[in-house]
Amino acid sequence: MESNKHFVLGVYEDEDVLLDAVGKVRESGVKIHEVYSPFPVHGLDGALGYKMTRLPKAAFMFGLLGTTLALTMQIGMLGFDWPMIIGGKDFFSIPPFIPVTFELTVLLSALGMVGTFMIVSDLKPYKKPRIYDIRITDDKHVMAIDLAKNKMSKDEIKKIIQGSGASEVNDKDFEE
Amino acid sequence: MQVTSTVREALVTGNKTVHDVTEDICRQVEGKPTKSWMLGMAVSLAALGIGAYAVLTLLWQGIGVWGLNKTVGWAWDITNFVWWVGIGHAGTLISAILLLFRQKWRMSINRAAEAMTIFAVICAAMFPALHMGRLWLGFYWALPLPNTFGSLWVNFNSPLLWDVFAISTYFTVSLVFWYIGLIPDFASIRDRAKNKISKAVYGALSFGWDGAAKTWSRYESVALILAGLATPLVLSVHTIVSMDFATSVIPGWHTTIFPPYFVAGAIFSGFAMVLTLMLVTRKVFKLEDYITINHIELMNIVIIITGSIVGIAYITEFFIAWYSGVEAEQYAFINRAFGPYWWAYATMMTCNVISPQLFWVKSIRTNIAATFILSIVVNIGMWFERFVIIVTSLHRDFLPSSWAMFYPTFYDVGVYLFTFGLFFTAFLLFAKFFPVINMAEVKSIIKSSSLKEKK
Numbered sequence: 001m002e003s004n005k006h007f008v009l010g011v012y013e014d015e016d017v018l019l020d021a022v023g024k025v026r027e028s029g030v031k032i033h034e035v036y037s038p039f040p041v042h043g044l045d046g047a048l049g050y051k052m053t054r055l056p057k058a059a060f061m062f063g064l065l066g067t068t069l070a071l072t073m074q075i076g077m078l079g080f081d082w083p084m085i086i087g088g089k090d091f092f093s094i095p096p097f098i099p100v101t102f103e104l105t106v107l108l109s110a111l112g113m114v115g116t117f118m119i120v121s122d123l124k125p126y127k128k129p130r131i132y133d134i135r136i137t138d139d140k141h142v143m144a145i146d147l148a149k150n151k152m153s154k155d156e157i158k159k160i161i162q163g164s165g166a167s168e169v170n171d172k173d174f175e176e
Numbered sequence: 177m178q179v180t181s182t183v184r185e186a187l188v189t190g191n192k193t194v195h196d197v198t199e200d201i202c203r204q205v206e207g208k209p210t211k212s213w214m215l216g217m218a219v220s221l222a223a224l225g226i227g228a229y230a231v232l233t234l235l236w237q238g239i240g241v242w243g244l245n246k247t248v249g250w251a252w253d254i255t256n257f258v259w260w261v262g263i264g265h266a267g268t269l270i271s272a273i274l275l276l277f278r279q280k281w282r283m284s285i286n287r288a289a290e291a292m293t294i295f296a297v298i299c300a301a302m303f304p305a306l307h308m309g310r311l312w313l314g315f316y317w318a319l320p321l322p323n324t325f326g327s328l329w330v331n332f333n334s335p336l337l338w339d340v341f342a343i344s345t346y347f348t349v350s351l352v353f354w355y356i357g358l359i360p361d362f363a364s365i366r367d368r369a370k371n372k373i374s375k376a377v378y379g380a381l382s383f384g385w386d387g388a389a390k391t392w393s394r395y396e397s398v399a400l401i402l403a404g405l406a407t408p409l410v411l412s413v414h415t416i417v418s419m420d421f422a423t424s425v426i427p428g429w430h431t432t433i434f435p436p437y438f439v440a441g442a443i444f445s446g447f448a449m450v451l452t453l454m455l456v457t458r459k460v461f462k463l464e465d466y467i468t469i470n471h472i473e474l475m476n477i478v479i480i481i482t483g484s485i486v487g488i489a490y491i492t493e494f495f496i497a498w499y500s501g502v503e504a505e506q507y508a509f510i511n512r513a514f515g516p517y518w519w520a521y522a523t524m525m526t527c528n529v530i531s532p533q534l535f536w537v538k539s540i541r542t543n544i545a546a547t548f549i550l551s552i553v554v555n556i557g558m559w560f561e562r563f564v565i566i567v568t569s570l571h572r573d574f575l576p577s578s579w580a581m582f583y584p585t586f587y588d589v590g591v592y593l594f595t596f597g598l599f600f601t602a603f604l605l606f607a608k609f610f611p612v613i614n615m616a617e618v619k620s621i622i623k624s625s626s627l628k629e630k631k
Contacts, residue, residue, distance in 0.1 A: 015623065035389040038194065038364070039619040045393035053394045059401050077320060077329040086333055099338035099416055103345040106405050110349045114356060117398045118383070121391045123359065127384025136387045137364040139194035139619070 005174040007033065008157050009132055010143040010166035015041045018141045021164035022047040025143065028160045033146040036136040055113055055120075062112025063105045070104035071097065132172055144172070187281055188618060188625040190465035197619050198364055201611045204461050205365055206374075209608055212460055220600035227594020230587045231306070239309045241587040247573045247580035252588040253303045254420075255562040259445070260300035260595065261343065261417055262438075262558060265410055266446025267293025268350050271357075272406035275399065281474055283617040284466040288457060289450045290354040291610070295602040296449070297347045299595035304339070306591065335419040342416040346409055353402045356395070359385050360616040414442040421565065428508035428569030431496070437489035441558060444482035444528070447475050448554035453603065455548045457612060466613055469542050476541035479554065483532035486561075490529065512568045516581065520564050527557020 010025075012018040018041065025032060026049070035044060078084060079092035118124065133142045143166070145157055152160075158169050192200070209217075234241055244251055267290040274282035308314030316323070318340045320330050330337050362382035369375040385391070418438035421429040431437075451472065458467045497509040513521050531553050535541040540550075567582050606612075 036387040037389065037392060038198075038387060039360075039616045040392040040396050041389070041620075044389045048389055050390055050393060053397045055394055055397050056401055059405075073320065074332045078332055082326060082329055084331065086331065089333070096333040099335075099412070099419075100332055100341045102408075102412060103338075103341040106409050107345040107348060110352055110402055110405050113398060113401060114352050117356075117394055121394055123383035123385065123391075125380040125383055128379075129363075129384040129386040131367065131386070134367050137360070137367045137385075138198045 006147040007172045008145045009170045009172050010161035011168040012141040013167050017165040019043055019047055024164045025160055030145060030157055030160055031149050033144040036132055036142045038137055038139055055117055058116045059109050059113035063109030066105040066108030067101055070101040130174055185470050186625040187621055188466055189468055192622055194619045194622050197615055201613050201615050202365055202368055217604050220597050220604060223593050224597030224601055227590055227597050230590020231594050234587055243583045243585045243588055245580050247578050248567055248570045248582040250566050251582045252584055253307045255566055256592050257300050257303035258417055258562045259559050260296045262442035262445045263449045264293045264296035265442035266450045268406050268410045269443055272403040275403040276407060280621055281471055284613055285454055287614045288612050291606045292453055293350050295599050299599050301343055302595060335423050338416045342413045346413045349406055349409055353406060357614055359383055361611040364615055411439055414438045426569050427504040431493060433489055433492055440482045440485035444486055445555055445558035447478050448551040451475055451547055451551035455544060457607060472547055473542050476535045476547060479532050480535045483528060487529035508569055511572055512564060517568045520560050524557055524560040524564050527553045
């Protein structure tokens with residue numbers, strides 16, 4: 001399937017100008033596709049109206065899974081499957097199991113969260129990203145506006161972006 | 177806009193723009209290897225080669241080639257293990273704990289420090305693995321895997337097994353943390369790459385990163401939680417290493433202050449190693465504007481603090497040995513300081529407790545040559561600390577007829593040399609092919625830094 005995508009790009013030099021611009025552009029009724037930055041800009045997700053990510057919850061759930069697995073494994077192995085007599089101590093008691101439980105909690109929580117992050121953000125080694133502007137990974141912030149998702153004309157949108165403090169306004173088409 | 181206190185100095189000097197950061201860091205990756213890099217690589221590979229001979233002989237002949245005897249069953253191997261693990265503590269400390277405390281000066285040094293952590297942990301893990309003699313069985317027996325003995329499971333009550341879990345978790349989480357940070361920077365290199373090979377390699381390494389605001393927002397949340405997870409993790413690792421000793425019944429080992437004392441020592445030696453490496457990297461790669469005297473001074477302050485904690489721990493151990501009234505414990509400590517290994521104890525005390533106190537003088541802690549020398553002195557001292565703890569506690573056995581000394585053989589030295597070769601080879605490859613400074617993070621503080629400089 002071949003479809004062409006048309007974007008208008010506003011290029012910004014400064015993160016504070018960008019933050020103002022996002023507010024202005026959204027107020028004037030233009031839908032922003034996404035903003036691309038070379039570094040994290042604080043407050044940008046709020047300005048774009050993004051919800052808080054649920055990754056912390058995922059991390060907690062994976063952590064809980066780690067705790068459960070670790071305790072089940074240790075109690076099952078040493079408590080039931082092959083109880084070992086070690087200096088006449090209890091076959092299983094919680095304190096000596098805490099270190100391994102802690103480590104597996106951290107391990108599963110970290111790996112699970114990072115894995116989820118990779119999947120939801122579609123990060124994978126063989127992915128060819130859409131490169132809106134080669135300078136995004138250098139020093140420019142780029143606001144991309146999908147023309148198909150906006151009712152306004154291209155010229156109107158360009159004017160709004162120009163007025164919001166962009167240093168350049170460009171066109172970008174992708175054939176996919 | 178980010179506001180930082182006016183009393184703080186600019187973190188990046190030289191009026192850099194965001195574009196300058198990309199140029200300065202990528203230049204290293206894109207250019208041809210320099211002569212000094214080639215020389216360093218040659219030396220590291222030579223060490224690796226000689227060391228490999230020692231390792232292979234060890235595996236072929238068995239650990240009898242080491243100087244261990246029936247009294248001193250742990251010596252250089254475990255000393256080196258604890259030493260390398262200790263060094264491996266600074267990276268995650270810098271990137272995780274300093275991130276939680278919002279210490280922005282971490283940004284120029286965290287990448288290299290984390291790389292150092294990962295390589296140091298690999299070096300550390302080699303020693304217990306080799307000490308098992310039959311490496312292949314050792315891996316199998318150390319993990320809770322089903323086996324033909326029943327299944328006879330591993331003993332979850334043993335601190336040695338906790339170590340297996342702690343070190344492997346620490347290694348994995350540090351690696352993931354490091355790699356997540358590298359992704360945006362690989363994307364920068366990918367977008368600048370001129371030839372096909374580097375485009376393909378850095379393209380794959382960057383996982384298709386495009387810098388979208390949504391991804392950055394998730395990325396920051398992931399980094400914060402990883403930091404939150406890594407902080408207790410880094411403290412747990414050396415705590416568990418110290419329990420290898422503290423849960424035993426050997427006088428001189430079963431000390432309750434071991435966990436905090438080992439953690440402080442680990443941070444102490446880790447920061448010293450970061451300084452040793454960063455002072456050289458900074459000079460060779462001309463990164464003086466990113467790793468400033470201010471950074472060096474702050475790291476030296478951490479060294480004074482942790483060095484003093486270690487000093488207090490040494491004195492506390494002595495005091496408690498006397499105060500406990502346990503004769504064996506008292507003897508172990510008097511023997512440590514005045515017995516046949518007095519020279520090791522004296523080296524440890526001088527290098528770890530006395531010499532870092534020089535950093536109270538501002539002109540010394542802001543002097544590059546002095547910092548470099550003292551950072552090496554600290555790591556020598558920390559090696560001796562582990563040697564003193566292990567060998568002096570063991571060499572006077574419960575039966576006087578078993579009393580012995582430890583003499584290292586070529587193979588003790590050779591395996592240690594092997595880890596040095598491995599560590600520096602890996603670090604040099606990292607420094608050449610990976611961005612040594614976290615560009616994305618440094619770019620986020622460029623504006624506040626340059627505003628400060630203009631004032």
